[in-house]
Amino acid sequence: MARLPYKIINETQCFLAELVPGIKAEPDESNPCHFHVVIAGPQDSPFEGGTFKPELFLPEDYPVAAPEVCFMSKIYHSNVDKLVRICLGILKDNWSPALQIHTVLLSIQALLSAPNSDDPLANDVAEQWKTNEAQAIEIARAWTKLHVINNI
């Protein structure tokens, strides 16, 4: 196996030193390119209080290729679909090799605060968000309570 690129080692060390508040990332024991992530639901959002656990994979040509993220936790959000894909620009066309794992995770956390219903992945959720935002927020809050609160 090729030696692990220094960038990945450096980033892993930064996470172990817990330099980013609200976000935790731990490499899997058997695969240093597979990270178990914990993101706290942003304050003042319907996801507040929940702990979400996406999985992050670094492809072989990272950082030239973007990391892959599966949003494993159940969430009522316009840009996260049932198949756990996330619709986030920097994970696709807008990726840059200068970006790092923690910037990606912060962007995901920001996306939680601000769902973009005009460019959705989960169409029915986006519909609900556009027609009756207050109710959508309530559903999101209920899902948060039901599925991701206290699941540390």
Add this chain to the structure above:
Amino acid sequence: MNFAVGFKPLLGDAHSMDNLEKQLICPICLEMFSKPVVILPCQHNLCRKCANDVFQASNPLWQSRGSTTVSSGGRFRCPSCRHEVVLDRHGVYGLQRNLLVENIIDIYKQESSRPLHSKAEQHLMCEEHEEEKINIYCLSCEVPTCSLCKVFGAHKDCEVAPLPNIYKRQKSELSDGIAMLVAGNDRVQAVITQMEEVCQTIEDNSRRQKQLLGQKFETLCAVLEERKAELLQTLAREQEEKLQRVRGLIRQYGDHLEASSKLVESAIQSMEEPQMALYLQQAKELIKKVGDMAKVELAGRPEPGYESMEQFSVNVEHVAEMLRTIDFQTGGSGEEEEEELVLEGEDVSAGAEEERQEASEGLH
């Protein structure tokens, strides 16, 4: 006690060297730029190797050879600012090198390794024996020294120990001392914080007490006003009573005066009557009336001093005196009435009297 020391001070301190190093790190591999370093049109720098990796990923179909119809060599976006970089047919090899950055990195690397060298080579030499390293510690004189000094020189008859041992021991001592001092400092800080809290509490408590005091005094003022009103009312009633009585007397006397004056007038008129017979007809009755009138005694004159309202003056001197003695209680619950202090004093002294009497009785 002079040691010959030989080393140069570091150029720049650790903090600015750190900052400098951060500027020289490639955003893609997160290591210091590796030569050759290329500079993009947007002024950002990359290792050419990393630039090539990015370029290849963005242009998987591009081939460096052949394909002369393709005038441009593909394009990619700067990782730092997403500025689009258009390449010629040489690809990343057509990008300008940044020799300045490369030189700076060379110098920086030299700079970083030099102090380590000098530190490794540097050793304190004995002043007496210039070729001898200071490698032992004299316990008697408490100075580091060299072996020759121990064998032949000043420390012949002294006790020595290996330098590393004493080094460890003294480092440990200092470390313990530091820990103690730090703990002491923490304690002092805790006390400071506590005292600051005490200050705040003092201010809060004082504010409360001031407020209570103000309230108590306001109550006193209210009582004073009330009493004034009561006394004024009494005074007014008294005044009214007296006035009524005297005015009644005035009316009485007035009526009498009127009757009497009218009589005088008719009597005088009668005196004018020239005719003796007519005069005598009226005279008898008039004489009787005049005589009766003169005998009327009007009673009920108010005694002297009736007009005086002197008895309605108040002497507030003793009250004022008592008010002046209002003072704080020296250790009570703080919520008691201050006025009771004076009364309490009386009760206490009265009680003490009784106790003394009982005691003396008990002795008999």
